[in-house]
Amino acid sequence: MKKHGDISRRDAMKVAISLIGSLIGTALGIPAIAYILGPALKKEETNWIRVSSLSTIELGTPTLLKPRIVRQDGWIEEKEEVGVYVLTEDGRNFHAMSNICTHLGCRVRWIAEREQFFSPCHNGVFDKHGYVVSGPPPRPLDEFETKIEDGNLYIQLPAVKRTS
Ligand code: FES
CATH class of the missing domain: 1.20.5 (Single alpha-helices involved in coiled-coils or other helix-helix interfaces)
Structure with missing residues (x-):
């Protein structure tokens, strides 16, 4: 019961x-x-990557360099190139800019005769220091923190956005 x-x-x-x-x-x-x-x-990780030896960077004109990085996403490992324009006027101070246009992400190229960067997708134009001259880009080219160690230039990822 x-x-x-x-x-x-x-x-x-x-x-x-x-x-x-x-x-x-x-x-x-x-x-x-x-x-x-x-x-x-x-959190987005920041890390320093070696770009090149200082001797490969021209004086007074942006030099395009493409260091390779490996991104680890879980089990997936991807190799990637980072396009960086490096400008130095004196060989001691370096300004590293992304080669990705801030409008819709096309790669910009340096036009030496005009001393300007040109984005071919929508005719965006940037000056030697990455500031917008004309066209639709909303802000200057992104830039990287730089440091020098043992005769090599390093940049810190990710790139930093600049305001105009
Ligand atoms: S992507 Fe550069 S101007 Fe549109």
Whole structure:
């Protein structure tokens, strides 16, 4: 005979099944939530990469250099080139600019005769220091922090946005 407050076998099974269901749900749910939120919560890492030896950089004209980096995204490893224009007037102070146009991301190229960068997609024009001269780009070319070590130029990723 069942007394008031006794748990029947059926009720005990219900409780056990819901507990197991909750455990399975938690075991599956936590990794799924971490997978979805992980990239948003991850801080962007900064790191220094070697661009070139100082002797390869011309004086007074932007020099295009393309250091290679390896990006690790979970199990995926991607090799990538970073396009950097480096300008120095004196061989001691270096200004490193991204070669990505700030309008829609086309690669700019240096036109030596005009002393300007040109973005071919929508005719954006930048001066020697990366400031907008004409066209749709909303701001100057992004720039990189630089440092010199043992005769080599290093830049810090990611590039920094400049205001005009
Ligand atoms: S992408 Fe450079 S002007 Fe549009």
